[in-house]
Amino acid sequence: MFEGGKNMTDHTNVEIPSASVHLPINPEGSQRLEDILAEMSDEKNLGDDFSKRDYFYLVLVGLIIPFILMIWGWFL
Amino acid sequence: MKIKNVELSISQEVAQSSWPLPKNQRTWSSWGLMGVALSAGVAAWSYSIGGYVAYYLNATMGTIAMIAGCLVGMFFVALATVPVSIKYGIENIAASKSIFGEKGSIFAIFLQYASIVGWNCLLIILFGKAVSEVLIATGILQSSSQHLVTAVSSLVALAISWISLRGGSASVKNSSLIISILVALTGILIMYKLISTVGISKIFTAKPQASSGDRLLDYTTGFEILVASVLSWWPYMGGIVRMVPSSGKALWPTMLGMGLPTGVISLIGLFSALATGNYDPTKWFVEVGGIGFGIIALLFLALANIGTAIVGAYTTGIGLRQIKWIERKTTWNQTTLIVLLPVALISAFIPDQFLNSIPSFLAFLGVAFAPVIGVQITDYFLLRKQRISLDQLYNHDKQSDYHFWGGVNVVAFISCIVGFFAYIYLLDPISYESASIFKYISASIPATILSGICYYLLTKIFVIPMKKGGYVNWE
Numbered sequence: 002m003f004e005g006g007k008n009m010t011d012h013t014n015v016e017i018p019s020a021s022v023h024l025p026i027n028p029e030g031s032q033r034l035e036d037i038l039a040e041m042s043d044e045k046n047l048g049d050d051f052s053k054r055d056y057f058y059l060v061l062v063g064l065i066i067p068f069i070l071m072i073w074g075w076f077l
Numbered sequence: 078m079k080i081k082n083v084e085l086s087i088s089q090e091v092a093q094s095s096w097p098l099p100k101n102q103r104t105w106s107s108w109g110l111m112g113v114a115l116s117a118g119v120a121a122w123s124y125s126i127g128g129y130v131a132y133y134l135n136a137t138m139g140t141i142a143m144i145a146g147c148l149v150g151m152f153f154v155a156l157a158t159v160p161v162s163i164k165y166g167i168e169n170i171a172a173s174k175s176i177f178g179e180k181g182s183i184f185a186i187f188l189q190y191a192s193i194v195g196w197n198c199l200l201i202i203l204f205g206k207a208v209s210e211v212l213i214a215t216g217i218l219q220s221s222s223q224h225l226v227t228a229v230s231s232l233v234a235l236a237i238s239w240i241s242l243r244g245g246s247a248s249v250k251n252s253s254l255i256i257s258i259l260v261a262l263t264g265i266l267i268m269y270k271l272i273s274t275v276g277i278s279k280i281f282t283a284k285p286q287a288s289s290g291d292r293l294l295d296y297t298t299g300f301e302i303l304v305a306s307v308l309s310w311w312p313y314m315g316g317i318v319r320m321v322p323s324s325g326k327a328l329w330p331t332m333l334g335m336g337l338p339t340g341v342i343s344l345i346g347l348f349s350a351l352a353t354g355n356y357d358p359t360k361w362f363v364e365v366g367g368i369g370f371g372i373i374a375l376l377f378l379a380l381a382n383i384g385t386a387i388v389g390a391y392t393t394g395i396g397l398r399q400i401k402w403i404e405r406k407t408t409w410n411q412t413t414l415i416v417l418l419p420v421a422l423i424s425a426f427i428p429d430q431f432l433n434s435i436p437s438f439l440a441f442l443g444v445a446f447a448p449v450i451g452v453q454i455t456d457y458f459l460l461r462k463q464r465i466s467l468d469q470l471y472n473h474d475k476q477s478d479y480h481f482w483g484g485v486n487v488v489a490f491i492s493c494i495v496g497f498f499a500y501i502y503l504l505d506p507i508s509y510e511s512a513s514i515f516k517y518i519s520a521s522i523p524a525t526i527l528s529g530i531c532y533y534l535l536t537k538i539f540v541i542p543m544k545k546g547g548y549v550n551w552e
Binding site (some may be wrong): 016033034037038040041042045046047048049050051052055058059060061063064066067068070072073075077 | 096097099100101103137140141142143144146147148151152156160163164165166238296299319321322323324325328332333336368463467468471490522
């Protein structure tokens with residue numbers, strides 16, 4: 002039970018590297034949040050948007066193909 | 078001491094789950110997300126969805142309408158949630174503060190909580206019933222004990238879910254990949270067994286159980302059931318897709334891992350209902366497949382339902398932690414208990430009453446989520462030009478751009494109400510009576526578009542001129 006708990010802790014710390022110390026969330030947490038906000042004010046630390054090709058696939062799979070399927074299904 | 082460290086670590090992680098996640102800390106690959114998405118997307122609630130489509134459509138039209146409906150529903154969910162969550166590394170509740178206001182985002186938390194508690198009830202009750210059905214079919218259990226065994230099985234499944242949640246996001250992801258593979262394989266096996274037992278011709282010649290006589294109305298209703306059901310993936314999305322670094326990596330896991338499986342697994346319910354009169358395959362697991370098959374099918378239900386329940390409870394737990402009182406006064410384990418307790422009570426005491434309310438629950442999802450999604454897409458793409466201010470999102474004083482009026486963006490709520498009434502006008506979620514125009518335009522899609530248009534106009538007319546919402550920064 003305890004070993005399982007330790008493994009879960011380790012996994013969790015791998016998932017979120019910033020949670021490297023077991024401290025109460027405040028006030029260190031507030032400082033950490035400020036650090037993250039400062040870090041993410043740099044555009045390169047933001048995630049990437051859909052590319053034009055991704056949007057094309059999204060519209061194709063999410064709208065065009067279903068529309069064609071519905072028309073086809075009506076005549077079956 | 079170690080237990081305390083685990084609790085602190087999870088609390089730290091959960092607290093940070095409401096914070097933005099920088100790109101360099103996102104550790105999930107596209108396949109990792111696909112595993113989690115499949116684990117959530119493949120669940121036994123789809124049987125009931127397929128079963129209700131069987132009221133209106135035969136197998137051919139039902140298959141088409143369901144596949145099309147789940148893809149269209151997922152298109153709107155993905156457009157509303159993926160770009161903003163991945164760009165800024167935030168989950169849905171945090172993102173909703175820029176729309177509903179800091180205090181108004183309680184509404185999004187409520188929607189998330191209500192829908193996931195509802196879905197989890199369905200999952201856990203179906204699992205409990207499956208256990209008792211298989212035990213009765215094998216002769217181990219007398220039918221007089223069915224209610225008790227159903228309740229106990231449901232509570233055991235919930236206990237497993239609760240224990241699993243103690244591990245935080247890592248345990249969710251690590252278990253999801255294995256579960257999703259097993260679940261997909263077993264789903265294929267169940268479908269094969271169904272088709273090989275009753276015969277493909279019997280399935281495809283069976284008549285719908287409660288056709289209205291109007292072919293187009295039935296076709297649209299079948300389509301609408303899937304669109305509305307898939308829109309309820311909205312609360313699940315942000316918390317998991319933000320773990321990948323680019324939107325492109327979330328495209329296929331979202332569409333093919335969460336959206337499409339809802340339609341595909343629903344086919345089991347559709348075919349089963351048409352061929353046997355009952356959407357729930359647990360009714361014939363043992364009868365047609367023997368004890369061995371019954372146990373395998375039961376394992377499928379256990380993995381599928383508990384896996385989905387865990388993902389749902391995890392994201393809802395994170396959502397609830399955004400309420401200050403809950404964050405300060407409860408531990409992570411207590412928060413997940415708040416999510417799972419109503420499910421336990423409903424599963425134990427009123428399971429049949431809940432199952433009888435499923436059609437209304439499905440319609441409630443469309444009523445609730447379609448307007449929210451319409452407002453969110455309009456806000457992010459048309460009004461904010463795909464930019465929000467993280468600093469303002471985490472600025473809790475009255476000077477924040479997202480404070481609006483007393484912490485609430487009234488315009489967002491008015492727009493959602495317009496969408497609610499548009500939906501109810503088109504399709505009554507209680508009686509399932511529809512307006513004459515419903516069969517041409519469905520209900521969720523027009524409600525989404527109408528609430529989006531309303532939000533756009535009201536924001537342009539009132540919010541931006543009054544310098545609320547931080548829109549002027551992007552003009």
